[in-house]
Amino acid sequence: MDIDPVTGQPATNAKPNPLISSPAEDSRGVYSPDETRLAFNSDRDGNMTIWIRDVKSGREWPVTSTSDQTGLAGDYQPSWSPDGKSITFFSYRSHQGDADIFLINLDEDGQPLTPDPTRLTQHESMDT
Numbered sequence: 780m781d782i783d784p785v786t787g788q789p790a791t792n793a794k795p796n797p798l799i800s801s802p803a804e805d806s807r808g809v810y811s812p813d814e815t816r817l818a819f820n821s822d823r824d825g826n827m828t829i830w831i832r833d834v835k836s837g838r839e840w841p842v843t844s845t846s847d848q849t850g851l852a853g854d855y856q857p858s859w860s861p862d863g864k865s866i867t868f869f870s871y872r873s874h875q876g877d878a879d880i881f882l883i884n885l886d887e888d889g890q891p892l893t894p895d896p897t898r899l900t901q902h903e904s905m906d907t
Contacts (some may be wrong), residue, residue, distance in 0.1 A: 782804050805830075811863045816867050816889055818842070818857035827853030829868055831889050842883055842891050845872065854881070867899070 799827040805825075817832045827835075829843040845852040854870045855878075864885055869878040881896040 808832075809857055809859060810834075811859050812861055813863055816863075818859060820855055820857070822853075827855060829854045829857045829866060829883070833889070840890070842866065842885065842889070843868070843870075843881075843896060844894075846871075868896075870896075 805819055805821045805823075808817045810817055815834055817834060819830055819832065820827050821827075821830045823830070824841065826845045826846065828841055830841050832839045843854045845854070852870065852872050854868050854872075857866045857868045859866055859888055865878060865882055866885065867880055867882050869880050871878050872881075879901055880899045882899055883896040884892040886892055
């Protein structure tokens, strides 16, 4: 019998179920403070943007978007506010090789309150 080195319990051969499964590149998932939603990066629309997944229902929706068609812009590394009402992330929206930090406020259903996030930093160097 194999023993799981982390738990010390008998190991199972069960394969983990992926929480997110799509043909896109999905990464950097982080749970909301109440653990009901998962914010993550995805390139489902051609650019890396921030998406949310409702853990219970499995419904997924984008919370950021970029109109950039060059593939150079992108939104990365979502981070929830302690109250779960907003997400910060860094983005290469300026196309100048530097990343700035942005904030998107969400309604009680996890939908963006405005179509465009608020830029929190604007420097010539990378802010992450």
